Amino acid sequence: MKELNVVVVGNGMVGHHFVDQLVLSSIPSIITVIGAETRPAYDRVHLSEVFAGKEPKDLALSTREYYEEKGVRAIFGDAVVDIDRANKCVATQSGRTFSYDKLVLATGSYPFVPPIKGSERKQCLTYRTIDDLGEIKSHAKHSKKGVVVGGGLLGLECANALQNLGLETHVVEFAPGLMGVQLDEGGSQMLRRKIEALGVTVHTQKATTLIDDQSDETALRMHFADDTHLDTDMIVFSAGIRPYDQLARKADLEVGERGGIVIDYHCRTSDSDIFAIGECALYGNMIYGLVAPGYRMAEVAVQQFSDLEEKPSFKGADMSTKLKLLGVDVGSIGDAHGRTAGAITYVFSDEKAETYKRIIVSEDGKRLLGAVLVGDCSDYDTLLQYFLNEIELPASPESMILPNVDGGAPALGAAALPMTATICSCHNVSKGDIFAAIDGGCCSVGDVKGETKAATGCGGCAALLKNVVDDEMEARGLTVDKSICEHFPYTREELYHLVRVGGIRSFDALISEHGKGLGCDICKPTAASIFASAWNDYILESSHVGLQDTNDTFLANMQKDGTYSVVPRIAGGEIKPEQLIAIGQVAQKYKLYTKITGGQRVDLFGARLNQLPDIWKELIDAGLETGHAYGKSVRTVKSCVGSTWCRYGVQDSVGTAIDIENRYKGLRSPHKLKFAVSGCTRECAEAQSKDVGVIATENGWNLYVCGNGGMKPRHADLFATDLDTETLIKYIDRFLMFYIKTADRLQRTSVWMDNLEGGLDYLKEVIIEDSLGIAEELENQMSQTVSTYQCEWKTTISNEEKLKRFRQFVNSKEEDNNVIFVEDRGQIRPASEDEKTKLIAKSA
Amino acid sequence: MSMEKIVCDKADLIENSGVCALVQDEQIAIFYLPGTGNEVFAISNWDPIGQANVLSRGIVGDLQGEIVVASPLYKQHFSLTTGKCLEDESASVKIYPVSLINDKVVIQ
Numbered sequence: 001m002k003e004l005n006v007v008v009v010g011n012g013m014v015g016h017h018f019v020d021q022l023v024l025s026s027i028p029s030i031i032t033v034i035g036a037e038t039r040p041a042y043d044r045v046h047l048s049e050v051f052a053g054k055e056p057k058d059l060a061l062s063t064r065e066y067y068e069e070k071g072v073r074a075i076f077g078d079a080v081v082d083i084d085r086a087n088k089c090v091a092t093q094s095g096r097t098f099s100y101d102k103l104v105l106a107t108g109s110y111p112f113v114p115p116i117k118g119s120e121r122k123q124c125l126t127y128r129t130i131d132d133l134g135e136i137k138s139h140a141k142h143s144k145k146g147v148v149v150g151g152g153l154l155g156l157e158c159a160n161a162l163q164n165l166g167l168e169t170h171v172v173e174f175a176p177g178l179m180g181v182q183l184d185e186g187g188s189q190m191l192r193r194k195i196e197a198l199g200v201t202v203h204t205q206k207a208t209t210l211i212d213d214q215s216d217e218t219a220l221r222m223h224f225a226d227d228t229h230l231d232t233d234m235i236v237f238s239a240g241i242r243p244y245d246q247l248a249r250k251a252d253l254e255v256g257e258r259g260g261i262v263i264d265y266h267c268r269t270s271d272s273d274i275f276a277i278g279e280c281a282l283y284g285n286m287i288y289g290l291v292a293p294g295y296r297m298a299e300v301a302v303q304q305f306s307d308l309e310e311k312p313s314f315k316g317a318d319m320s321t322k323l324k325l326l327g328v329d330v331g332s333i334g335d336a337h338g339r340t341a342g343a344i345t346y347v348f349s350d351e352k353a354e355t356y357k358r359i360i361v362s363e364d365g366k367r368l369l370g371a372v373l374v375g376d377c378s379d380y381d382t383l384l385q386y387f388l389n390e391i392e393l394p395a396s397p398e399s400m401i402l403p404n405v406d407g408g409a410p411a412l413g414a415a416a417l418p419m420t421a422t423i424c425s426c427h428n429v430s431k432g433d434i435f436a437a438i439d440g441g442c443c444s445v446g447d448v449k450g451e452t453k454a455a456t457g458c459g460g461c462a463a464l465l466k467n468v469v470d471d472e473m474e475a476r477g478l479t480v481d482k483s484i485c486e487h488f489p490y491t492r493e494e495l496y497h498l499v500r501v502g503g504i505r506s507f508d509a510l511i512s513e514h515g516k517g518l519g520c521d522i523c524k525p526t527a528a529s530i531f532a533s534a535w536n537d538y539i540l541e542s543s544h545v546g547l548q549d550t551n552d553t554f555l556a557n558m559q560k561d562g563t564y565s566v567v568p569r570i571a572g573g574e575i576k577p578e579q580l581i582a583i584g585q586v587a588q589k590y591k592l593y594t595k596i597t598g599g600q601r602v603d604l605f606g607a608r609l610n611q612l613p614d615i616w617k618e619l620i621d622a623g624l625e626t627g628h629a630y631g632k633s634v635r636t637v638k639s640c641v642g643s644t645w646c647r648y649g650v651q652d653s654v655g656t657a658i659d660i661e662n663r664y665k666g667l668r669s670p671h672k673l674k675f676a677v678s679g680c681t682r683e684c685a686e687a688q689s690k691d692v693g694v695i696a697t698e699n700g701w702n703l704y705v706c707g708n709g710g711m712k713p714r715h716a717d718l719f720a721t722d723l724d725t726e727t728l729i730k731y732i733d734r735f736l737m738f739y740i741k742t743a744d745r746l747q748r749t750s751v752w753m754d755n756l757e758g759g760l761d762y763l764k765e766v767i768i769e770d771s772l773g774i775a776e777e778l779e780n781q782m783s784q785t786v787s788t789y790q791c792e793w794k795t796t797i798s799n800e801e802k803l804k805r806f807r808q809f810v811n812s813k814e815e816d817n818n819v820i821f822v823e824d825r826g827q828i829r830p831a832s833e834d835e836k837t838k839l840i841a842k843s844a
Numbered sequence: 845m846s847m848e849k850i851v852c853d854k855a856d857l858i859e860n861s862g863v864c865a866l867v868q869d870e871q872i873a874i875f876y877l878p879g880t881g882n883e884v885f886a887i888s889n890w891d892p893i894g895q896a897n898v899l900s901r902g903i904v905g906d907l908q909g910e911i912v913v914a915s916p917l918y919k920q921h922f923s924l925t926t927g928k929c930l931e932d933e934s935a936s937v938k939i940y941p942v943s944l945i946n947d948k949v950v951i952q
Contacts, residue, residue, distance in 0.1 A: 486907065486908070487905075517905075517906050517909075518877070518880070518904070518905045518906040518911070519905045519906075520903070520905035520906065520907060520912075520914070521902070521903040521905060521914035521919060521921075523905075524903055524905060525903070542859065545858060545861060546858065546859060546860030546861035546903070546904065547903070548903075549903065549916065550898070550901040550902065550903075550916035551916075553861075553901065554901070558898070558901070558916055558917070560894070560896065560917070561896050562896035562897055562898040562901075562917075804856070805858065805863075807863075808864065809864050809865055809866040809871075810851075810852045810856040810863045810864065810865050810874075811851050811852045811856075811865045811866060811867075812865075812866040814866055816871070816897050818890075818896065818897050833895070
């Protein structure tokens with residue numbers, strides 16, 4: 001196949017997805033993408049999170065480098081202004097022209113600003129792009145009061161943003177209710193009640209006729225058709241979107257009566273070489289204003305260039321949505337208004353709990369046609385599956401939404417779903433895809449998430465995903481044996497519980513009460529870690545010593561030749577020159593290979609077992625202490641230099657890093673724990689790649705959790721914003737203890753969270769809202785651990801009996817003759833086998 | 845080695861763990877597991893897979909009834925009674941007959 005010259009106009013979410021899919025496909029093509037915005041594609045759906053602490057760069061879906069790497073020619077900040085269909089080329093504002101074989105229009109949409117006199121004033125803004133956010137932010141600085149025009153989905157998102165910016169927030173809606181497209185009247189009223197309780201004032205049935213500056217106190221006054229008025233400092237229009245179809249109109253492509261480029265089911269416009277996808281496209285007289293259908297269109301369009309005999313087609317898309325607006329759960333499925341002929345409606349409204357549920361059922365009572373949920377979306381997944389897969393409803397459909405008084409309606413069993421059922425709509429993962437992942441060897445929810453990306457978008461399908469996976473695992477007789485090893489029929493979490501509740505302090509007691517046999521290298525270190533987390537006894541107590549991995553036994557890290565490396569603690573990476581000199585002197589004296597670590601410390605390699613106590617005596621005399629580099633425990637708290645020295649720093653990141661490191665040093669956990677503290681949003685300490693990351697804001701600290709580097713890097717999730725230091729420490733205390741209590745052996749925080757049913761939201765509930773009522777207990781356990789800290793090396797070097805363990809041989813002062821070093825770049829390294837043979841031959 | 849040799853005192857041993865002794869230039873890992881049949885076990889300290897003298901520093905235990913030590917380097921298990929590696933049939937370590945006599949550790 002000859003290379004196809006494809007030009008994509010627009011680099012929004014859908015335009016980017018198209019490019020991405022085309023790059024991933026095997027279709028030979030030369031791709032040019034032209035975007036009018038100055039930055040590459042970003043996630044518009046989560047725009048309002050920029051006001052909750054996210055940076056614009058966090059929303060990026062692509063980068064210039066990515067396009068370059070993939071051989072895509074990408075042009076930003078230059079709009080296409082003309083299509084020359086006869087010569088098959090496009091021209092941009094700056095006068096450049098690009099020829100095409102196939103042209104793809106992904107020009108998106110723009111916010112509709114009603115034609116109101118005065119709406120051109122500078123305090124009147126729109127909410128659509130990252131640049132818009134900048135405008136809103138800078139106006140908000142000089143405003144006390146803000147109005148959003150539009151009470152739809154985007155309008156309420158925007159109201160949330162204004163509230164986050166600290167403005168007195170009003171919503172003005174032309175229609176009688178909020179979210180008129182998705183909600184019926186009852187749902188809309190409940191939503192209004194809930195968001196008014198959150199401090200947002202709602203004005204409905206208000207048609208704005210004029211915006212002027214007659215107000216004495218504020219910048220603007222809005223006049224309404226009913227002769228009332230509302231004063232405000234700024235206005236944001238979010239009254240719906242209109243497709244960007246000007247380019248298509250100019251080129252004489254067919255457009256709809258109310259706008260939108262007309263496409264067929266192959267996403268083709270009236271010109272067979274031109275395609276349109278996303279919010280600029282009109283399919284079946286409908287604009288699909290959600291991202292998922294846009295993505296489907298992009299995928300369909302890409303396949304039209306393939307050599308497939310039967311090309312896939314776009315057949316419309318389900319517009320059901322579930323979202324959190326101003327913290328209120330809202331769900332809408334199918335025919336939410338009950339417009340289908342003969343439809344029967346069931347409503348359950350609880351004014352005390354402020355929840356509203358309505359289902360619309362077919363005349364024969366067998367099929368679900370639609371649903372509205374406000375305040376409680378827990379039934380959404382089940383209802384959506386009934387709707388999408390046309391599953392027959394129970395004899396009394398009302399049981400679907402009635403509260404669970406007496407067992408209630410059984411949740412929809414995963415087995416009842418057809419293989420085509422979409423489980424995760426964000427990533428378009430079907431039940432069949434999940435089965436395929438299990439066929440491929442996945443055997444936990446975490447595995448399946450990693451393989452299919454299911455439940456990693458909005459996360460709304462997490463519970464359903466777990467049901468599907470668990471159900472299928474059981475059906476296949478693959479019920480994963482979660483026993484930690486052959487000696488204990490328990491998980492690590494269960495063992496932790498048994499140790500805590502039973503007050504068990506030794507392995508002998510644990511195995512005689514709850515296990516069998518002698519133990520092994522799996523359960524022994526696990527038990528040792530649990531004892532350390534629970535009781536914090538000295539890890540080299542006689543009863544514990546045989547349980548430890550060699551690194552813990554000798555309080556150093558074993559290297560490939562059986563020698564050890566030594567890492568003193570350098571809290572926060574801050575070190576006095578005298579201590580740095582002392583470390584250098586020890587390294588020089590014992591001829592140790594010296595390297596700076598990624599955690600802002602110094603690692604000394606090549607120490608023989610019998611040298612460890614002498615080395616540590618000298619380090620401790622110089623005021624240093626153990627760095628616990630050998631333990632599954634808290635390692636380092638990396639920091640940038642912070643406000644003390646840095647021109648940009650807004651908080652003392654070094655001071656906080658040192659305090660955090662000193663608080664948690666020595667804490668044993670299921671796996672290693674890494675922290676970082678950055679003094680400003682530039683994030684020089686790379687806190688977002690740590691288990692616990694802290695980033696300074698002007699008002700305090702943002703807390704990120706569950707990130708890691710390593711084999712499968714994962715960005716940390718934003719957990720809480722603008723915390724004072726006391727609250728920050730409280731949350732970290734609870735977070736760490738909850739992890740220690742419940743994680744599996746050698747499970748990093750990221751995997752642990754992925755496997756928690758409910759994920760990040762659940763974690764927030766437990767840690768921030770204390771939904772399990774265990775916050776105080778977690779804090780007490782942490783303070784117990786903090787108060788019993790000891791430097792294990794200090795304890796060890798003052799104990800003659802323990803030091804005997806560091807002899808190379810119990811009966812000789814000789815050294816291990818297999819440990820041989822050679823020099824490289826002026827320092828030692830272990831000799832290779834060849835080098836050893838030669839050296840031995842020479843000396844013989 | 846043909847004759848009996850006292851290598852160290854019982855007090856030099858560590859319960860449920862190992863130490864290393866040097867006997868005629870051979871490094872011998874000696875493990876003390878009170879309550880098991882022989883109580884003391886001796887194997888070569890050389891890990892043939894990790895290529896280092898480290899086995900005395902591994903964790904001891906049992907797998908399917910076989911008493912083993914796990915190499916501290918790459919975690920393969922070696923039987924303390926046969927010297928065989930459980931994960932790799934081609935690898936094994938030398939074993940030494942050993943006993944506790946009058947609180948002394950004696951290798952035959």
